[in-house]
Amino acid sequence: MIDPAYFWVPPRLGSYGDEAIDLAAEAGRELDPEQERAVDAMLSFGPGGNWAALESAIVEARQNGKTDGVLLPVVLFDLFLMRPDRIVWTAHRFRTARDSFDAICTCIETTSILSSRVKKISYSHGEEAIELHNGALLEFLARSQGGGRGLKGKRVVMDEALILSADSMGTLMPTLSTRSDAQISYGSSAGKETSTHLHNLKVRGRAGGDPSLVWVEFCAPHGWEDPPCALGKKCPHTVGTLDCALDNEEFWAQANHTLGKRITHDYVRAERRALPPREFGRERLGWHESLVGGTKPISDKQWTDLIDIKSSPVDPVAIGIEVNNDRSSSAISVVGRRDDGLLHLEVIKSAPGVSWVPGDVVTLKEKWNPCVFVIDDRSEAASLLPDLKELGFKVRDRDPEKEPEPDELIVTTWASDLARACGSLYDAVTDTKTARHLNQPELNDSVKGAAWRPLGDARAWSRKNALTNPAPLISVTLALHGFLTYGPPPATQEFFGAWR
DSSP states (O other): OOOOSEEEOOOOSEESHHHHHHHHHHTTOOOOHHHHHHHHHHTEEOGGGOBSOSEEEEEOOTTSSTIIIIIHHHHHHHHHHSOOOEEEEEESSHHHHHHHHHHHHHHHHTOHHHHTTEEEEEOSTTOOEEEETTSOEEEEEEGGGOSTTOOOSSEEEESSGGGOOHHHHHHHHHHTTTSTTOEEEEEESSOOTTOHHHHHHHHHHHHOOOTTEEEEEOOOSSOTTSOOSTTGGGOOOOTTOTTOGGGOHHHHHHHOTTBTTTBOHHHHHHHHHHSOHHHHHHHHSOOOOOOOTTOOSSOHHHHHTTBOTTOOOEEEEEEEEEEOTTSSEEEEEEEEEOTTSOEEEEEEEEEEOSTTHHHHHHHHHHHHOOSEEEEETTSGGGGGHHHHHHTTOOBOOSOTTSOOOTTOOEEEEOHHHHHHHHHHHHHHHHTSOOEEEOOOHHHHHHHHTOOEEEETTEEEEOSSSOSSOOHHHHHHHHHHHHHHHHSOOOSOGGGGSTTO
16 A cells, blocks of 8 residues: 555544445445545544534545545545435536546446435436435536636535646635635645645645645645755756656656556656656646746736726727637637726626537627627637528638728637737736726636736737636637737827826
């Protein structure tokens, strides 16, 4: 048995772990000893049978069973053996949440003592849920979609916790304050440089002594700050580097308790050759990346200083369209100039799915008569172009010397356009202060979780590393590009001075 590198459980009277392990076995889930220890820790109870801690976390490398071998048994126990209440299972991506839903459904449908207690299972996209006859309810939600059914449950599962911002948790925690005996359960691999909330949990968990946190973490010793390589911190960690810690197979075993069982040494060796060193170290050794300074491109104060709930644009406006990488949600936004010359930023709609977008674009054309619709041609939104063309829209030629036809309302961006647009929005918010917004929750959250990514010698908003739904912010940015490029010039230059 591999012991966790870090293990902390507050003082407790006992644990419901044995019951959860037995139930998982009945449902066809035989747990590894390491998984049993984690389940036992996370289901610790104190006086009155209440949970010993508000938060519990399992952090380990991918494919070691933290979801199916730890979080799943915990939730099965809570759903079937505890007092009926609402449980919410979340993941950053819809696909991950759906995979967990399918796994739990399989456990239930193949186990008669469980299936006989089920009243209804909803398989509808975005409405996945399991309801028992006694009123207990388990719902599944993708956090990247934003909003939705909310996270107010007796137990809230935060899978993929490395993609979870401290700001979003600051919104969630108060909603649980009135819930009796609530618990938040985290599952994650090692954190990225933008994993603000997981970093905070790691500091608390590794230190021990926190009365409100259960912490179980499997990882190799040392880390990026003190690698035990022959070259020390100067080690490039590339394949073939003499005595690099990333090649230490004993370290692999300490971070991966299923190594030699479900994960083979040959596969990890192949991973080592294929993956960039930083990715391999984080994913397979459990070495957390250090938080980068100023990970938040736009501060809370910078953003809230620009709130104007009475803001509205005058004609003409530009509209931006964005679809998330996993196609779980889309957003349409508008940017225009106000009577006073300042820029108006607004999300028109941010909602799950993609199919609704073309119809809404037709409606917006009639309502707003925009100067242009903007789509990033390297994004998922580009897949909407054939549908939009069938609806009568034409794509404008990229040649700046060619005079556009009146009905060429769609513009697709180049990488340089996107970088320039991100810079324009950033400057309008943080420097010139020439933008105003309506304090919309979906746009606020998108800005809070924003992250940069390199784009050639410039930078742009990151879809992959965003801690919240990036679609609202990116759609606003695209709309701004359209307006500044194809809209009318400002009436006077003074409107863009910093005097406001």
